Amino acid sequence: MQQLLIATNNQGKLKEFRDHLREFYLLGLCNFDKEIEEPIENGVSFAENSLIKAKYYAHATSCLTIADDSGLCVNALDGRPGIFSSRYANGDYKQAFQKLNKELEGKEDRSAYFQVVLTLYNPQNDIYKQFNGRCDGKILYQSCGTGGLGYDPLFSPHGLDMSFGECSLEEKNKYDHRKKATDKLVKYLGEIM
Ligand code: ITT
Secondary structure, eight states: EEEEOOOOOOHHHHHOOOOOTTSSSEEGGGGSSSSOOOOOOOOOOOHHHHHHHHHHHHHHHHEEEEEEEEEEEGGGGGTTTGHHHHHHHOEEEEEEEHHHHHTTTTTTTEEEEEEEEEEEEEEETTEEEEEEEEEEEEESSSSSOOSSSSTGGGEEEEESSSOTTTHHHHHHTOOOHHHHHHHHHHHHHHHHH
16 A cells, blocks of 8 residues: 655644545654654745645655645735735634635625645655645635634635535535645556556
């Protein structure tokens, strides 16, 4: 069974990856005895930050590694918070939802999308490959549900009449950006292995 390191400190993401990659033997950062310091994400795009994380953790662990960089892009805010989604919330999503709704006050366009770039990195030869996923939808006026991760209770994808925070993981997977990207990754691994 192919072993893969899922390099994230976000437990919600890790849970989703575990669901998407059931046919692989997955390691998390918690499987390593020594604590690995986090890399500095100073890229200017999802692709750059995703590569920074994957390369860093692949070399720190010598494992074939998957990392992602993802975020919520709001069209009326010129794509913000985007790559700063995690920092925009700073661990307090209740406050982030209020901040986002305040910024959207008076704006008719509430369309938004989740974007992810996933990087598979091989530390033996420094070869990597990236996979994209996107999920379009809208920002709700109030937080709905408590499930999912991050901005899920404030986001409803096109075609679903509820927020990601209200639906099951199985339902979220029908629309999810990370699921779309991991499906491409699984197809790629199937072709090369
Ligand atoms: P790692 O870097 O350790 O993976 P992180 O949470 O800092 O963890 P990112 O830098 O990729 O990860 O930040 C992505 C943020 O975007 C994340 O913290 C959430 O706030 C948000 N996000 C990404 N995917 C999401 C999803 O499916 N549902 C809700 N929010 C999501």
